[in-house]
Each structure stands twice: as C-alpha cells, then as structure tokens.
Amino acid sequence: MTDPETRAAYDAVAALYAELFSDVLETLPLERALLGAFAELVRVHDAGPIADIGCGPGHVTAHLHGLGASTFGIDLSPEMVALARQAHPGLRFDVGSMTALDLADGVLGGILASYSTIHTRPEHLPAVFAEFERVLAPGGHLLLGFFAGDDPLPREFDHKVAPAYRWSPDSLADLLRQAGFAEVGRLRREPFEHERQFHQAQLLVRKNP
Template sequence: MRGAGAEGLESPAVTESASYLTATAEAYDAVADLYAELFRDSLGRLPLDRALLDAFAESVRAAGAGRVAEVGCGPGYVTAHLRDLGLDVFGVDLSPRMIEIAREAYPDLRFEVGSMDALDLADGELGGILSWYSVIHTPPRQLPAYFAEFRRVLAPGGLLLLGFFESEGDPVAEFDHKAAPAYRWPIDGLAELAREADFREIGRMLRAPLEGERFRQGRLLMRRL
C-alpha cells in the first residue's frame, strides 16, 4: 500500500484503497478453490473472448514489445492461454491462495502476489497488460490511479486489453458480485478514462450475456501513447 502522509496519517483515498484491497484479497482467498474449479476451462466455451485474446496476443507480437502481465490473474488459466499464444507472460494477483493454485497448475509460469496499483516493475518494462475482469472491484474514484500505473509500466506503443461488465449505457453501477463488491461500467465511460491516461482505443466489443451470465460483457483494446 502507499505510505502514510507527512504527519503519519493516511488520506481518506489511501484508507479506502487499503480497505477494499484487503477485503477483495480475503474474499477471493475464501472462494479460490471453487473459483478455479468452475472457471478453469471456461475459455473453451467463449469463442468471441478467445478471438479478442488472440487479437491482443497478435498485436503484442507484431509490435515486438516484450513481456506481458496479466493483472488479477486468479488461478492462471488465461495467463496460460496467452503463453500458448506465444507470449512471454506472467501473472499477478491480490489473493495469495489464487497464486498458490496458479503455481500448482502451471509450474512453468511465473505468478506473484501483488496489487495492480503498485506493480513491482520498472517504468516501460512491459509490452502488454491484460486486465480480465480485474478492475471490476475498484471503486470508481480509484480507477484513474490504476490506468496511470498501467501507463507507467507499459512501454510506448504497449497494449492494454480490458474485460469488464458493461452497464448498457447507464452510469457506473455497483452490483452484488459473489466474491466482493463490484462495478459495471458504460463502455464509453471506461474508454474515456483510458484516453485521459494517454491510451488510444484500437477496438471494442460488447457481448450479450450467455446462459448463466447476468450482464453484457465489455472489452476494450488500447495502445499506450
């Protein structure tokens, strides 16, 4: 977490950030084994999602941009999919139990416990970032700091792919996610936040909810300026 202020007191924003990060990590620790079992093979049923991941991987390879991080990697199955698409990829997640499961399932890949708003990476170190439903738990006023961190660790021209729940044109909406409080975003609103952080949109996709899904699914593919 970020350090305390000049008088040893954290600001309200820092306190909020620390609180929701701790709560989110604990919530996913509690459901990690069930989550891994339910979703490990989910990409096999999602051809449109695989197509976007393929486009992301091809764009990173074409740019010759280097390593990729999946931030909020969970049990690591999407990280492994990106590896299979030819990327030099590693995963980061808040939940220590999720990272344990990922390491057990994919011992050839690197997985680390960490937070998306304070990545242990040098400026411009990455060629790509995948944030696959990992910003959904971020309180809206905290999200610009995450985009700033993504921009910091991406090299110029690096790629960012976001997956999220879309609010179908309505304002940002909190909903009862089974693990931790989460937010649905209008795709235009999320794209605007990215633009303000110096990302240029390459493409977007909206997918209708499938059986068992409640909300429309959004994807944004962007390039760091």
C-alpha cells in the same frame, strides 16, 4: 473495495473459483479470438512481455503462453497465486497489487486485466490506469474486460465474491484516454446462459507513443 478486503474475499473462494472457471475459455469463442489478436499485436510490437493482472488461477495466462506470448501473472490473492503455480508450474506468478505494481517503468509490451478492475471504486480507477500506463512501453497494448451497462455513471452490483461495478464502455474509454491510451477496438456481447445477466465487454487500447 480496499486491497485487503478484496484479497480476503478471493482467498476464501480460490479453490471453488479455480474449479468453476479454469476451463471457461472453452465456452467463450469471441473472447478467445480477441485474446489471439491481442497476443499477436504484442508480439509484433515486441516491446516486452504480457502481464496478466488479476490472473486468478492462471488459466488465461497459460492460454496466452500457448499462443506464443511471453506471459506472467499477478494477483492480489496469495491463494489464487498458489493454485496458479500448482496448475502451471512452468509459468511465473507473483502476488501483487494493480495499484502499486512491482515493475519498472515501460517494461511491459502488454497488460491483460480481465474483469480484475471491477471491484475498484470508481474514484480510484484513474490511479489504476495511470499505473498501467506507467509500466507499459510506448505503443504497448492493454486489454480490459468488464461488465457493461448503458448508464454513463458506474453502477455497483452484488457480485458473488465482492461488491463490483458495471461501466459504460464509453465512460471507461474516456478514462483510459485521459490516462494516455488510444482505443484500438471494443467488443460488447450479450451474456451466455451460464453467465450473470449483464452484457460482457472488452476494450483494447494502446499506450500513446
């Protein structure tokens, strides 16, 4: 999808999305553990703050802040950003696009992109990863969450908000390698009962020095 289409789709469901997902981390122990490891790696490296790109209503941004990480959120949807600012007034949230981040080169110690690239057309994803690489400091970490499949080619599916894609973790790891990242670790798990019946996956990568 294009940025305007994705923005409009999430603006339309922002309030419902916040109601349904603002406490979702309470039901996701594996993801909480990985977020903790991610936050610790970024703190130890001490190269800059974490940008939660595609932050939605800001619940994960606030969770990372609670872990002691310097964190701010960016989202394409102005409605999502308004809700995030309302729910977490002490944190920074900006409207912005992951395809053209309003950030200088190398200023971030970490990027969280939790299911925020799933609507990106496959042919556009290398440009997104190149933008992530640009704004990360050398050795900075990226944690990417996505829906996983076994087919080496991305597969489109009917997401409840907007059309989205499932990716093989190996295929995404290869794209990230081409963009200048080295894999640190990965998580793939079965869906829980309340989730869409796709495997859930996380890739943790580090920008090459």
